[in-house]
Amino acid sequence: MGVMHIPGHEHQKPREVTLEEIRDVLGNCQLCPLGQTRTNLVFGVGNPHARVMFIGEGPGRNEDLQGEPFVGAAGQKLNGLLGLAGLRREDIYIANVIKCRPPSNRNPRPEEIEACSPFLREQIRSIWPDVIVCLGNFATQFVLRTEQGVTKLRGRFHQTGHFVVMPTFHPAATIYHQDWLPLLEADMRMLGQWLAEHPAEAGEVR
Numbered sequence: 001m002g003v004m005h006i007p008g009h010e011h012q013k014p015r016e017v018t019l020e021e022i023r024d025v026l027g028n029c030q031l032c033p034l035g036q037t038r039t040n041l042v043f044g045v046g047n048p049h050a051r052v053m054f055i056g057e058g059p060g061r062n063e064d065l066q067g068e069p070f071v072g073a074a075g076q077k078l079n080g081l082l083g084l085a086g087l088r089r090e091d092i093y094i095a096n097v098i099k100c101r102p103p104s105n106r107n108p109r110p111e112e113i114e115a116c117s118p119f120l121r122e123q124i125r126s127i128w129p130d131v132i133v134c135l136g137n138f139a140t141q142f143v144l145r146t147e148q149g150v151t152k153l154r155g156r157f158h159q160t161g162h163f164v165v166m167p168t169f170h171p172a173a174t175i176y177h178q179d180w181l182p183l184l185e186a187d188m189r190m191l192g193q194w195l196a197e198h199p200a201e202a203g204e205v206r
């Protein structure tokens, strides 16, 4: 049986797979070679009913050691930006495109992203956020299925399937490109405005 279409309920969640179930399936994942070099698999953290899901690239050194996304310098930057959107860390859910740290923080390889992709897809379906914020090129290209870069795509909302998507710069990128910080800040304010203009639907548990 297909998903029933009820007019006016286009954003309704079709089914419930819990994050715990997805984490259990990952187990001691060895689907790509990063399973051999990681300290901890970094699944994701936050509110399972978040209206906003943030997606980063992959764990760095601190994340690998602690098993949690965005706990290092990039996480400090992100925490400082959330307030511009009227959000607190406990309001959101954060995950990465890949769950294990690439050695020396090199870029994730296409085959690693491919191997890891079912888990992020399931996380998105479980959380069923109103908005997906893609931090940087890897998340943007994965979610929007595009080759275009974030520089071209940021500054506005996109729609993919059921979800509204806001691509923006990765907070860590603003450490090297300081001129990107005001743009990232403007995007976060734009997100806050969108959330204020689209209050959670009646009956939604958030």
Ligand code: URA
Pocket (backbone or CB within 6 Å): 056, 057, 058, 059, 060, 063, 068, 069, 070, 071, 072, 074, 075, 096, 172
């Ligand atoms: N950068 C990311 O993309 N993800 C993290 O979890 C930390 C840094």
